[in-house]
Amino acid sequence: xxxxxxxxxxxxxxxxxxxxxxxxxxxxxxxxxxxxxxxxxxxxxxxxxxxxxxxxxxxxxxxxxxxxxxxxxxxxxxxxxxxxxxxxxxxxxxxxxxxxxxxxxxxxxxxxxxxxxxxxxxxxxxxxxxxxxxxxxxxxxxxxxxxxxxxxxxxxxxxxxxxxxxxxxxxxxxxxxxxxxxxxxxxxxxxxxxxxxxxxxxxxxxxxxxx
Numbered sequence: 001x002x003x004x005x006x007x008x009x010x011x012x013x014x015x016x017x018x019x020x021x022x023x024x025x026x027x028x029x030x031x032x033x034x035x036x037x038x039x040x041x042x043x044x045x046x047x048x049x050x051x052x053x054x055x056x057x058x059x060x061x062x063x064x065x066x067x068x069x070x071x072x073x074x075x076x077x078x079x080x081x082x083x084x085x086x087x088x089x090x091x092x093x094x095x096x097x098x099x100x101x102x103x104x105x106x107x108x109x110x111x112x113x114x115x116x117x118x119x120x121x122x123x124x125x126x127x128x129x130x131x132x133x134x135x136x137x138x139x140x141x142x143x144x145x146x147x148x149x150x151x152x153x154x155x156x157x158x159x160x161x162x163x164x165x166x167x168x169x170x171x172x173x174x175x176x177x178x179x180x181x182x183x184x185x186x187x188x189x190x191x192x193x194x195x196x197x198x199x200x201x202x203x204x205x206x207x208x209x210x211x
Contacts, residue, residue, distance in 0.1 A: 008060060008082075009037040016047055020054045027051060028058040028082065031072045041075035048076050058082050058104065066098060073099055080104055090177055097164035128191055129153065135198055138207050 007019040008028030019027050029044060030037045039047070051057055059078035061069065063085030072078070081095060082104040096103045108114055133153070137145035167176045198206050 006058060008058065009035075010047070011037050011039050011043070013047065013050055016050055020051070024055050026056045026058050026080070028060050029076060029078075030060045031064070031068070032060065032062045032084075041071055044072070044075040056080060060084055063087065066095075069095065069099060073101070082106065093180075094164075094173070097161050100161055128195075131198075132195065135203065135206055136210065139203060 004025045005023070006026035006028055007022075007024045009030055010016045010019060010027055011030070016027060029039050029047065031044075032038055048057065056079040057076055058080045059072045059076050060082040061072060061084070064072070064083075069081065072081075078101065080102050081099065083092060083095070084106045087095070087105065092103055092105050133146055133149045137149075164176065167179065171179065196206075196209065201209075
């Protein structure tokens, strides 16, 4: 299993050069004024040119609005947006659709109550999708079938991202996310009544039951 190394909080050319020379896969830059590692937009442009494609650029922010994120994207040209605030799943989805960039969502865990935030993400349909893809196909065609299914999933993600600004312009944010909620509810009903329980069963048992 390969390991991806990300070094964050870089704010000087010297520190960035050390990270790049050490072979970091990702280099992170902080755009949050209270942080001692906060980076100005001018400095971000200078460091961005220094990366020169040697690593993926990650822009870290905390509860940033769309205006700030637009400035960050313009200044740094990041490959990823990393969110460290109290962004809800809906806000994360909106940011991903708006800026068409992969999003990393950090979830702090300090006390038992913090686990509730993790539960909100775990209760979405996303985990179900990957479990189904990995289990539903017979062993003899699993590799090819999973590749096809994952390709279809990413095409659907592209369509979701592409149509979000259109829907948002016509329906508004409330209408758009209401539509998404209806789609998720339909997915939940389908899963609840049509998807068999596979916990504690081997792939061979699942195949026998489904076939």
